[in-house]
Amino acid sequence: MLVDVSSVDPATTVLGQRVAFPVLLAPTAFQSLVHPEGERASARAAAAAGTIAVVSTMSGYRLEDVAAASPGPKWFQLYCYRERDVTRRLVERAEGAGYGAICLTVDLPRVGNRERDLRNRFSLPPTVRPRNFEDFVDLEGQPNEVFFEYIQRLVDPSLTWDAVDWLRSITRLPVLLKGILSPADAKRAADHGV
Template identity: 50%
Template sequence: MVSEPVNVNEFQELARGVLPKMYYDFYTGGAEDQHTLKQNVEAFQRIMLRPRVLVDVSRIDMATTLLGFKISAPIMIAPTAMHQLAHPEGEVATARAAAACNTIMVLSFSSTCTIEEVAASCNAVRFFQLYVFKRREVSAQLVQRAERNGFKAIVLTIDTPRLGRREADIRNK
């Protein structure tokens, strides 16, 4: 790519060029026949930003609060797994980015950095993604670690009683 990426598709192409195929496929793939992934992309394509003209926009404030925490805009970092596949600092770098942007990061249960490493990295407001395990003591220990390390909320995820067949991961072994 000759210049800096300026849109999502160009960032995706940049990632394709620098990540090993297996990692790129992990980040861009979905489960089963990728129906939900395709529907999500289509839903985002339907979002239209309505321009305002002849309106004073010199003092726009997009700040809002979420669970009592003030953030710079109604955007937060969702729990996504395995950041170190794309960057050596992994979720620590993501937490620092969240702090710099004054937003909330939800640390994935499948993080490549520990709860403690992320907590020590910066002062971002952090939530923790929790899956409830059959062995409830495992879930309880994770909640206690998150609480001890200053995480402010638990984001309960219930979509994995059975993992989807991620075809690219199967092909990449």
């Protein structure tokens, strides 16, 4: 109390990366729904603010395009897929594009039923597609149901700590877990080196 805070510097280091303040830009799917530059613009904004952009697997732009759009640091958010080759290839692409970490989402064992979207008949416009999956499945011109069914089948509901260990074994990047909420899970994550 009663400490001079007239010149406070909130800058810190996160996994060796200097950031202007300890806030990261969270991964959000299909940002091009609200702006034509979507994730590319967000990555540039994060860089301008001096922080890290965490880029969603469900980006409307390929992860390489987002990386090329901004010189700032980026981490790649990932789901673990039943087809481990899909997971491996996405990780390899993130490494090749210069991402600094993999953020594995662990609190989404199944894609939600999104009843409000169903009631409102929400659908992605034809120009907004999950571009990171173009190497695995041809979704161009397909109705949204095809994409959502594909993702529902792809996400691995049997994700365990063994999958986290496997992910760590296939990448040189740090692996972070997105969705850890309890102290017990945080300790277990630390025990697994993440």
